Amino acid sequence: MALIQCPSCSKxxxxxxxxxxxxxxxxxxxxxxxxxxxxxxxxxxKREKVIGQSMLALLIAIAAFTYxxxxxxxxxxxxxxxxxxxxxxxxxxxxxxxVRLVLIKRKPR
Ligand SMILES: [Zn+2]
Numbered sequence: 001m002a003l004i005q006c007p008s009c010s011k012x013x014x015x016x017x018x019x020x021x022x023x024x025x026x027x028x029x030x031x032x033x034x035x036x037x038x039x040x041x042x043x044x045x046k047r048e049k050v051i052g053q054s055m056l057a058l059l060i061a062i063a064a065f066t067y068x069x070x071x072x073x074x075x076x077x078x079x080x081x082x083x084x085x086x087x088x089x090x091x092x093x094x095x096x097x098x099v100r101l102v103l104i105k106r107k108p109r
Contacts, residue, residue, distance in 0.1 A: 007035060008042045046104055054097035061090025 003012045008025035018028045025042050064086035073079035 007039055043104065047101065050097050050100050050104065054094050054101070057090050057093035057097060059090075061087050061094065064090060 002015045004015045004027075005011070006013045006020040006022065006025055006027070008020060009023040011020070011022045013020050013022070013027065015027075019026055023042060023046075026038050030038060064083045068080070068083040068087070071079065073083065
């Protein structure tokens with residue numbers, strides 16, 4: 001049994017495997033053209049997932065900010081602290097997802 005590199009996620013996979021166990025990339029019975037298309041399909045699915053998550057993160061940050069702006073909870077109250085917490089989580093999560101998106105784009109073939 002030999003190990004090959006998955007063209008999609010670059011992890012080591014058995015050459016006997018029909019699909020990559022890490023990213024579900026189809027490995028066998030593909031012409032180079034089909035393999036290229038398959039790679040593209042997996043990449044697009046990954047990108048869509050990350051974009052969806054970054055939108056959700058942005059939504060959380062905006063919702064928390066809007067709540068804070070409209071309700072104006074007392075500083076130090078649990079409402080204010082949760083709003084702050086959600087804003088930070090939303091912004092950090094958003095940035096993490098943007099970085100992931102750049103990394104996906106830059107991944108070599
Ligand atoms: Zn893979």
